[in-house]
Amino acid sequence: MPHPTKPAWNCHNDACPVCTAPERDEMTLLRCAILTLLEHGRWMAADEIPLAEILSAGGDYLSGLAVGDDDTPVPAVEHWAWLDAELRLAVARAAGLDAVSTLDPRIDSVLATAARRSWRRQMDLLDLAAKQFTERHTRPRAA
Ligand SMILES: [Zn+2]
Structure with a gap:
Protein backbone atom coordinates (compact mmCIF):
# COMPACT_ATOMS: atom_id res chain seq x y z
CA MET A 1 0.00 0.00 0.00
CA PRO A 2 1.56 3.29 -1.09
CA HIS A 3 1.92 6.12 1.37
CA PRO A 4 2.15 9.45 -0.39
CA THR A 5 3.86 12.08 1.69
CA LYS A 6 1.71 14.95 0.40
CA PRO A 7 -1.19 16.21 2.53
CA ALA A 8 -4.71 15.08 1.69
CA TRP A 9 -5.56 15.81 -1.92
CA ASN A 10 -8.52 17.90 -3.03
CA CYS A 11 -9.58 18.06 -6.68
CA HIS A 12 -11.77 21.10 -5.88
CA ASN A 13 -14.76 19.41 -7.44
CA ASP A 14 -17.66 19.97 -5.02
CA ALA A 15 -19.36 16.90 -6.46
CA CYS A 16 -16.38 14.60 -5.88
CA PRO A 17 -17.51 12.19 -3.15
CA VAL A 18 -13.95 11.19 -2.32
CA CYS A 19 -12.50 14.68 -1.86
CA THR A 20 -15.53 15.96 0.01
CA ALA A 21 -15.66 12.95 2.34
CA PRO A 22 -15.11 13.79 6.01
CA GLU A 23 -12.30 11.25 6.24
CA ARG A 24 -9.76 12.67 3.84
CA ASP A 25 -6.32 11.24 4.29
CA GLU A 26 -3.14 10.60 2.37
CA MET A 27 -4.98 8.03 0.23
CA THR A 28 -7.48 10.59 -1.04
CA LEU A 29 -5.43 11.44 -4.14
CA LEU A 30 -5.29 7.80 -5.19
CA ARG A 31 -8.98 7.21 -4.55
CA CYS A 32 -9.88 10.36 -6.44
CA ALA A 33 -7.66 9.14 -9.30
CA ILE A 34 -9.47 5.78 -9.44
CA LEU A 35 -12.86 7.48 -9.39
CA THR A 36 -11.74 9.86 -12.13
CA LEU A 37 -10.59 6.92 -14.26
CA LEU A 38 -13.87 5.05 -13.71
CA GLU A 39 -15.83 8.13 -14.72
CA HIS A 40 -13.75 8.69 -17.84
CA GLY A 41 -13.92 4.97 -18.51
CA ARG A 42 -17.69 5.21 -19.00
CA TRP A 43 -17.22 7.63 -21.85
CA MET A 44 -14.35 5.62 -23.28
CA ALA A 45 -16.62 2.56 -23.27
CA ALA A 46 -19.26 4.58 -25.11
CA ASP A 47 -16.61 5.33 -27.73
CA GLU A 48 -16.15 1.56 -27.96
CA ILE A 49 -12.61 1.66 -26.64
CA PRO A 50 -11.74 -1.88 -25.45
CA LEU A 51 -12.15 -2.49 -21.71
CA ALA A 52 -8.57 -3.75 -21.38
CA GLU A 53 -7.36 -0.41 -22.73
CA ILE A 54 -9.62 1.56 -20.39
CA LEU A 55 -8.24 -0.34 -17.41
CA SER A 56 -4.57 0.05 -18.24
CA ALA A 57 -2.09 2.93 -18.19
CA GLY A 58 -4.34 4.97 -15.92
CA GLY A 59 -1.46 7.01 -14.53
CA ASP A 60 -0.35 7.91 -18.02
CA TYR A 61 -3.91 8.83 -18.94
CA LEU A 62 -4.32 11.09 -15.90
CA SER A 63 -1.00 12.80 -16.60
CA GLY A 64 -2.21 13.69 -20.08
CA LEU A 65 -5.53 14.84 -18.71
CA ALA A 66 -3.85 17.00 -16.08
CA VAL A 67 -1.93 19.16 -18.56
CA GLY A 68 -3.03 22.71 -17.76
CA ASP A 69 -5.44 21.46 -15.10
CA ASP A 70 -4.30 21.41 -11.48
CA ASP A 71 -7.49 19.69 -10.34
CA THR A 72 -6.83 16.38 -12.06
CA PRO A 73 -5.30 13.84 -9.71
CA VAL A 74 -1.88 12.68 -10.87
CA PRO A 75 -0.43 9.93 -8.72
CA ALA A 76 3.34 9.53 -8.61
CA VAL A 77 4.77 7.13 -11.19
CA GLU A 78 5.62 4.57 -8.52
CA HIS A 79 1.88 4.28 -7.74
CA TRP A 80 0.73 3.67 -11.31
CA ALA A 81 0.88 -0.12 -11.13
CA TRP A 82 -1.03 -0.01 -7.85
CA LEU A 83 -3.59 2.29 -9.47
CA ASP A 84 -4.16 -0.09 -12.39
CA ALA A 85 -4.49 -3.05 -10.03
CA GLU A 86 -7.04 -1.25 -7.82
CA LEU A 87 -8.97 -0.14 -10.88
CA ARG A 88 -9.16 -3.70 -12.18
CA LEU A 89 -10.24 -4.93 -8.76
CA ALA A 90 -13.01 -2.32 -8.55
CA VAL A 91 -14.39 -3.30 -11.96
CA ALA A 92 -14.10 -7.05 -11.27
CA ARG A 93 -16.05 -6.51 -8.05
CA ALA A 94 -18.73 -4.60 -9.94
CA ALA A 95 -18.93 -7.59 -12.29
CA GLY A 96 -19.83 -9.72 -9.28
CA LEU A 97 -16.49 -11.15 -8.18
CA ASP A 98 -16.12 -11.41 -4.40
CA ALA A 99 -12.42 -10.55 -4.54
CA VAL A 100 -10.84 -8.80 -1.58
CA SER A 101 -7.36 -8.50 -3.03
CA THR A 102 -5.86 -7.14 -6.25
CA LEU A 103 -3.90 -10.40 -6.37
CA ASP A 104 -7.02 -12.54 -6.77
CA PRO A 105 -6.22 -14.82 -9.73
CA ARG A 106 -9.86 -14.76 -10.95
CA ILE A 107 -9.79 -11.03 -11.78
CA ASP A 108 -8.30 -11.59 -15.25
CA SER A 109 -10.98 -13.99 -16.42
CA VAL A 110 -13.82 -11.89 -14.96
CA LEU A 111 -12.52 -8.85 -16.82
CA ALA A 112 -12.03 -10.86 -20.02
CA THR A 113 -15.68 -11.95 -19.82
CA ALA A 114 -16.79 -8.38 -19.15
CA ALA A 115 -14.76 -7.18 -22.13
CA ARG A 116 -16.87 -9.36 -24.45
CA ARG A 117 -20.07 -7.60 -23.43
CA SER A 118 -21.58 -4.73 -25.40
CA TRP A 119 -20.23 -1.24 -24.74
CA ARG A 120 -23.54 -0.39 -23.06
CA ARG A 121 -23.10 -3.21 -20.56
CA GLN A 122 -19.49 -2.10 -20.01
CA MET A 123 -20.66 1.44 -19.38
CA ASP A 124 -23.13 0.13 -16.78
CA HIS A 137 -14.46 4.77 0.60
CA THR A 138 -16.71 7.60 1.68
CA ARG A 139 -18.92 5.97 4.25
CA PRO A 140 -17.60 6.81 7.73
CA ARG A 141 -15.97 3.75 9.19
CA ALA A 142 -18.19 1.85 11.60
CA ALA A 143 -17.41 2.75 15.18
ZN1 LIG B 1 -11.69 14.37 -6.05
Whole structure:
Protein backbone atom coordinates (compact mmCIF):
# COMPACT_ATOMS: atom_id res chain seq x y z
CA MET A 1 0.00 0.00 0.00
CA PRO A 2 1.56 3.29 -1.09
CA HIS A 3 1.92 6.12 1.37
CA PRO A 4 2.15 9.45 -0.39
CA THR A 5 3.86 12.08 1.69
CA LYS A 6 1.71 14.95 0.40
CA PRO A 7 -1.19 16.21 2.53
CA ALA A 8 -4.71 15.08 1.69
CA TRP A 9 -5.56 15.81 -1.92
CA ASN A 10 -8.52 17.90 -3.03
CA CYS A 11 -9.58 18.06 -6.68
CA HIS A 12 -11.77 21.10 -5.88
CA ASN A 13 -14.76 19.41 -7.44
CA ASP A 14 -17.66 19.97 -5.02
CA ALA A 15 -19.36 16.90 -6.46
CA CYS A 16 -16.38 14.60 -5.88
CA PRO A 17 -17.51 12.19 -3.15
CA VAL A 18 -13.95 11.19 -2.32
CA CYS A 19 -12.50 14.68 -1.86
CA THR A 20 -15.53 15.96 0.01
CA ALA A 21 -15.66 12.95 2.34
CA PRO A 22 -15.11 13.79 6.01
CA GLU A 23 -12.30 11.25 6.24
CA ARG A 24 -9.76 12.67 3.84
CA ASP A 25 -6.32 11.24 4.29
CA GLU A 26 -3.14 10.60 2.37
CA MET A 27 -4.98 8.03 0.23
CA THR A 28 -7.48 10.59 -1.04
CA LEU A 29 -5.43 11.44 -4.14
CA LEU A 30 -5.29 7.80 -5.19
CA ARG A 31 -8.98 7.21 -4.55
CA CYS A 32 -9.88 10.36 -6.44
CA ALA A 33 -7.66 9.14 -9.30
CA ILE A 34 -9.47 5.78 -9.44
CA LEU A 35 -12.86 7.48 -9.39
CA THR A 36 -11.74 9.86 -12.13
CA LEU A 37 -10.59 6.92 -14.26
CA LEU A 38 -13.87 5.05 -13.71
CA GLU A 39 -15.83 8.13 -14.72
CA HIS A 40 -13.75 8.69 -17.84
CA GLY A 41 -13.92 4.97 -18.51
CA ARG A 42 -17.69 5.21 -19.00
CA TRP A 43 -17.22 7.63 -21.85
CA MET A 44 -14.35 5.62 -23.28
CA ALA A 45 -16.62 2.56 -23.27
CA ALA A 46 -19.26 4.58 -25.11
CA ASP A 47 -16.61 5.33 -27.73
CA GLU A 48 -16.15 1.56 -27.96
CA ILE A 49 -12.61 1.66 -26.64
CA PRO A 50 -11.74 -1.88 -25.45
CA LEU A 51 -12.15 -2.49 -21.71
CA ALA A 52 -8.57 -3.75 -21.38
CA GLU A 53 -7.36 -0.41 -22.73
CA ILE A 54 -9.62 1.56 -20.39
CA LEU A 55 -8.24 -0.34 -17.41
CA SER A 56 -4.57 0.05 -18.24
CA ALA A 57 -2.09 2.93 -18.19
CA GLY A 58 -4.34 4.97 -15.92
CA GLY A 59 -1.46 7.01 -14.53
CA ASP A 60 -0.35 7.91 -18.02
CA TYR A 61 -3.91 8.83 -18.94
CA LEU A 62 -4.32 11.09 -15.90
CA SER A 63 -1.00 12.80 -16.60
CA GLY A 64 -2.21 13.69 -20.08
CA LEU A 65 -5.53 14.84 -18.71
CA ALA A 66 -3.85 17.00 -16.08
CA VAL A 67 -1.93 19.16 -18.56
CA GLY A 68 -3.03 22.71 -17.76
CA ASP A 69 -5.44 21.46 -15.10
CA ASP A 70 -4.30 21.41 -11.48
CA ASP A 71 -7.49 19.69 -10.34
CA THR A 72 -6.83 16.38 -12.06
CA PRO A 73 -5.30 13.84 -9.71
CA VAL A 74 -1.88 12.68 -10.87
CA PRO A 75 -0.43 9.93 -8.72
CA ALA A 76 3.34 9.53 -8.61
CA VAL A 77 4.77 7.13 -11.19
CA GLU A 78 5.62 4.57 -8.52
CA HIS A 79 1.88 4.28 -7.74
CA TRP A 80 0.73 3.67 -11.31
CA ALA A 81 0.88 -0.12 -11.13
CA TRP A 82 -1.03 -0.01 -7.85
CA LEU A 83 -3.59 2.29 -9.47
CA ASP A 84 -4.16 -0.09 -12.39
CA ALA A 85 -4.49 -3.05 -10.03
CA GLU A 86 -7.04 -1.25 -7.82
CA LEU A 87 -8.97 -0.14 -10.88
CA ARG A 88 -9.16 -3.70 -12.18
CA LEU A 89 -10.24 -4.93 -8.76
CA ALA A 90 -13.01 -2.32 -8.55
CA VAL A 91 -14.39 -3.30 -11.96
CA ALA A 92 -14.10 -7.05 -11.27
CA ARG A 93 -16.05 -6.51 -8.05
CA ALA A 94 -18.73 -4.60 -9.94
CA ALA A 95 -18.93 -7.59 -12.29
CA GLY A 96 -19.83 -9.72 -9.28
CA LEU A 97 -16.49 -11.15 -8.18
CA ASP A 98 -16.12 -11.41 -4.40
CA ALA A 99 -12.42 -10.55 -4.54
CA VAL A 100 -10.84 -8.80 -1.58
CA SER A 101 -7.36 -8.50 -3.03
CA THR A 102 -5.86 -7.14 -6.25
CA LEU A 103 -3.90 -10.40 -6.37
CA ASP A 104 -7.02 -12.54 -6.77
CA PRO A 105 -6.22 -14.82 -9.73
CA ARG A 106 -9.86 -14.76 -10.95
CA ILE A 107 -9.79 -11.03 -11.78
CA ASP A 108 -8.30 -11.59 -15.25
CA SER A 109 -10.98 -13.99 -16.42
CA VAL A 110 -13.82 -11.89 -14.96
CA LEU A 111 -12.52 -8.85 -16.82
CA ALA A 112 -12.03 -10.86 -20.02
CA THR A 113 -15.68 -11.95 -19.82
CA ALA A 114 -16.79 -8.38 -19.15
CA ALA A 115 -14.76 -7.18 -22.13
CA ARG A 116 -16.87 -9.36 -24.45
CA ARG A 117 -20.07 -7.60 -23.43
CA SER A 118 -21.58 -4.73 -25.40
CA TRP A 119 -20.23 -1.24 -24.74
CA ARG A 120 -23.54 -0.39 -23.06
CA ARG A 121 -23.10 -3.21 -20.56
CA GLN A 122 -19.49 -2.10 -20.01
CA MET A 123 -20.66 1.44 -19.38
CA ASP A 124 -23.13 0.13 -16.78
CA LEU A 125 -20.36 -1.94 -15.25
CA LEU A 126 -18.03 1.06 -14.90
CA ASP A 127 -20.92 3.07 -13.48
CA LEU A 128 -21.56 0.42 -10.88
CA ALA A 129 -17.85 0.16 -10.09
CA ALA A 130 -17.71 3.93 -9.45
CA LYS A 131 -20.78 3.74 -7.22
CA GLN A 132 -19.45 0.81 -5.21
CA PHE A 133 -16.00 2.36 -4.93
CA THR A 134 -17.52 5.60 -3.64
CA GLU A 135 -19.63 3.77 -1.09
CA ARG A 136 -16.68 1.75 0.10
CA HIS A 137 -14.46 4.77 0.60
CA THR A 138 -16.71 7.60 1.68
CA ARG A 139 -18.92 5.97 4.25
CA PRO A 140 -17.60 6.81 7.73
CA ARG A 141 -15.97 3.75 9.19
CA ALA A 142 -18.19 1.85 11.60
CA ALA A 143 -17.41 2.75 15.18
ZN1 LIG B 1 -11.69 14.37 -6.05
